[in-house]
Amino acid sequence: MIKSIPNGVFPTMITPYTADNKIDYNAVEQLIDWYVKKGVDGIFAICQSSEIFFLSFEERLELLKFIVERAPKNISIVASGHTADDIGTQIEEAKAFVDVGIDGYVFISNRLAAKDEDDSVFLRNVDIFMDEIKDTAFGIYECPYPYKRLMTPETLGELARTGRFTFLKDTCCNPAMIKAKLDAVKGTGMKIYNANSATLLETLRMGCAGFSGVMANFHPELYAWLCKNYDKEPEKAEMVQDVVGFFSVAECQVYPINAKYYLGLEGIDMGYTSRARNMDDFFIGRKYEIEQMHRVTQRVKEQLGIE
Numbered sequence: 001m002i003k004s005i006p007n008g009v010f011p012t013m014i015t016p017y018t019a020d021n022k023i024d025y026n027a028v029e030q031l032i033d034w035y036v037k038k039g040v041d042g043i044f045a046i047c048q049s050s051e052i053f054f055l056s057f058e059e060r061l062e063l064l065k066f067i068v069e070r071a072p073k074n075i076s077i078v079a080s081g082h083t084a085d086d087i088g089t090q091i092e093e094a095k096a097f098v099d100v101g102i103d104g105y106v107f108i109s110n111r112l113a114a115k116d117e118d119d120s121v122f123l124r125n126v127d128i129f130m131d132e133i134k135d136t137a138f139g140i141y142e143c144p145y146p147y148k149r150l151m152t153p154e155t156l157g158e159l160a161r162t163g164r165f166t167f168l169k170d171t172c173c174n175p176a177m178i179k180a181k182l183d184a185v186k187g188t189g190m191k192i193y194n195a196n197s198a199t200l201l202e203t204l205r206m207g208c209a210g211f212s213g214v215m216a217n218f219h220p221e222l223y224a225w226l227c228k229n230y231d232k233e234p235e236k237a238e239m240v241q242d243v244v245g246f247f248s249v250a251e252c253q254v255y256p257i258n259a260k261y262y263l264g265l266e267g268i269d270m271g272y273t274s275r276a277r278n279m280d281d282f283f284i285g286r287k288y289e290i291e292q293m294h295r296v297t298q299r300v301k302e303q304l305g306i307e
Contacts, residue, residue: 002137003103005166006076007209007222008041010193011112011216012049012169014263016270018162023063024054026169027270030071034268039224042076043067043105044099044169044212048143049256051080054275061096068100078104078167080141082111087125090163091132104167117154130164131217137168142195147238150177151258157184166190170213175202182207197248201241215248217259219297221306236304243300247293254282258290265294 007034013035016027045067046052046060055063060081068077079102082090098105102170106185129138140159142150150172151159159165159276166189171176173196181192191209191241194200201212202228211223222244230237250258257279273279301307 002135002164002166003076004189005078005104005137005139005191005209006041007037007191008227009210009220010042010044010076010078010169010212010215011035011040011220012047012212012214013043013045013067014259015055016260017273017275019271021057021275024270025066027061027268029070030268030270031263032067034263034266035220036072036075038219038221040075040216040220041070041224042078042103043208044141045077045079045102046081047079047106047169048145049214049217049259050081051274051276053083053145057093057096060093061100064097064100064102068102076140077101077102077294078106080106080108080143082108084111087112087128091129094129098133104139106135106141106167106169108141108143110143110145110147113149115147115149119152122149123155123158126159131161136164137166138164139169140165141169142171144171153180153184153225156181156190157188158187160190162268163189165190169195170208171195171219173199175199175206175224178203178208179206182296183233186278194289197251198245199243199283200244201226201230201237202272213248214251214255214259215244217256218247218250218262218293220246222297222300222304223305225295225304240300240304243296247297250290250293252287253289254278257282258286261287262290262294265291 024118112125195213254300
């Protein structure tokens with residue numbers, strides 16, 4: 001059954017670790033509860049923020065099962081995680097993830113064609129997936145690693161017209177390109193979720209369905225407010241946009257270590273180690289930056305009247 005995906009905020013879920021470098025499921029459970037409290041509409045699990053290229057298949061599958069079991073039923077779960085190079089292994093991985101009971105399986109766009117291959121290869125591999133996996137909603141994630149493969153409006157429209165695709169995590173960071181993609185999928189069931197904070201308000205006004213980006217691991221409540229109120233309170237929306245857009249420079253800091261540190265300030269009992277990034281790069285000045293972001297976020301929330 002093809003499930004609809006709600007509009008709103010889909011944080012790209014991070015993976016916390018224990019002191020002995022195993023997945024910290026106590027912290028995962030706290031993080032799910034925190035997302036829900038902050039007003040998210042869904043969770044994008046097993047994505048690059050989850051450090052999928054540094055997790056084994058068994059770890060990815062176990063983690064997804066835990067998330068689906070612990071998340072409230074009103075929270076939509078989409079997931080990716082196919083990191084293999086060959087299509088056969090990717091399909092087997094995808095089948096295992098789909099069997100967990102997610103609302104949509106999200107293809108990593110760069111896994112379905114090499115950098116020097118055109119979109120005909122990408123579409124051919126998508127067809128293979130659709131033949132192998134029935135009755136499941138699909139999505140696309142323009143993951144920047146190991147290379148970024150952006151969807152053209154033409155290719156995206158072709159996918160949307162199959163009726164199987166409901167979700168695009170867009171990372172082009174270009175409102176004009178997003179507008180072309182929105183036009184290409186108009187009248188289909190595909191929704192576009194902007195991953196770029198700086199352009200979010202502009203693209204919500206164009207018709208984007210919401211936000212799915214790394215900054216929802218810092219203050220998802222600001223994004224939730226913006227997605228729900230941008231057309232009702234335009235002046236406040238401009239203020240919130242300025243705040244979240246500027247704060248998004250944290251993406252260029254030491255993510256996801258800095259997000260884990262921020263979440264610790266929020267009271268979540270997790271360490272901030274990472275398999276993907278070097279802890280030595282998160283020096284004291286960067287910690288101060290995150291602490292200052294946290295304090296300013298509280299002041300903005302007071303002005304908006306949100307918790």
